[in-house]
Amino acid sequence: MKREEYQKLVNEYTPKVNKWKNAVIAFFVGGLIGLLGQIIVTIFQNSFGMEVMASYSWLCVLVIFLASLATALGFFDNWVSKCRAGLFLPTTGFAHSVTSAALDYRKDGFITGIGSSVFKLAGSVILYGILSGFFLGVLGVIIYG
Amino acid sequence: MIFFNAFLVAGTFCLLAEVLMDNTKLTPGHITSIFVVLGAFLSFLGLYEPLIRFGGAGATLIIANFGHMLYQGAIIGFHEIGVLGLAGGLLSKSSLALVSAVVFAFLFTLFFKPKN
Numbered sequence: 295m296k297r298e299e300y301q302k303l304v305n306e307y308t309p310k311v312n313k314w315k316n317a318v319i320a321f322f323v324g325g326l327i328g329l330l331g332q333i334i335v336t337i338f339q340n341s342f343g344m345e346v347m348a349s350y351s352w353l354c355v356l357v358i359f360l361a362s363l364a365t366a367l368g369f370f371d372n373w374v375s376k377c378r379a380g381l382f383l384p385t386t387g388f389a390h391s392v393t394s395a396a397l398d399y400r401k402d403g404f405i406t407g408i409g410s411s412v413f414k415l416a417g418s419v420i421l422y423g424i425l426s427g428f429f430l431g432v433l434g435v436i437i438y439g
Numbered sequence: 440m441i442f443f444n445a446f447l448v449a450g451t452f453c454l455l456a457e458v459l460m461d462n463t464k465l466t467p468g469h470i471t472s473i474f475v476v477l478g479a480f481l482s483f484l485g486l487y488e489p490l491i492r493f494g495g496a497g498a499t500l501i502i503a504n505f506g507h508m509l510y511q512g513a514i515i516g517f518h519e520i521g522v523l524g525l526a527g528g529l530l531s532k533s534s535l536a537l538v539s540a541v542v543f544a545f546l547f548t549l550f551f552k553p554k555n
Contacts, residue, residue: 321453
């Protein structure tokens, strides 16, 4: 079989992704998370008398709690495969990556399993977050003083 | 109006991420890392704080906010204790998200088994 023919076959059998549908779903799921977050934050501020910053912090903890729980109960992977960026780009994705790594590597023990693998997925976010935060911080201090 | 803005901001970020993922070979790991760096960069340009004022929780719930928190932590650290504060304060504001993710992950791992 020639290479072009093979490539043609591969293309035929690769599942077609419906980019428009994915994009619309990601937009609405992500937007819904933002909207629900804003509703919760407003309730925190009005009913519990929280400061704005404190309400964002509590929301962050709440969202991480819920996403971790959904991951541990086994729902989250299904949801992510349907909603894609709508669920992995918000803080839910970060919580999911930490919890699912911890669950997956638990069988290898507490030190060599969970301990060494808990940041297997979230590690890149932490690494590049710290690097960009630090170097941009240095640059910002030099520029803005 | 803030509710609509929250929807718009969070939705737009996720839309961009999805379009980026569908049209390139990047994985979710690449995309989230890119958006964290983007968040730090927007914060560096002074744009993330206005975005939070505009979009509220819609802006704080996106992973880019992690980058914003890291950058702000470094700057606040610098203003409090000088050069050492750049590193010393870097994680101060994002500590909440990191610690709660680790604590919940560990606790749930003790009580639940992986499903597959």
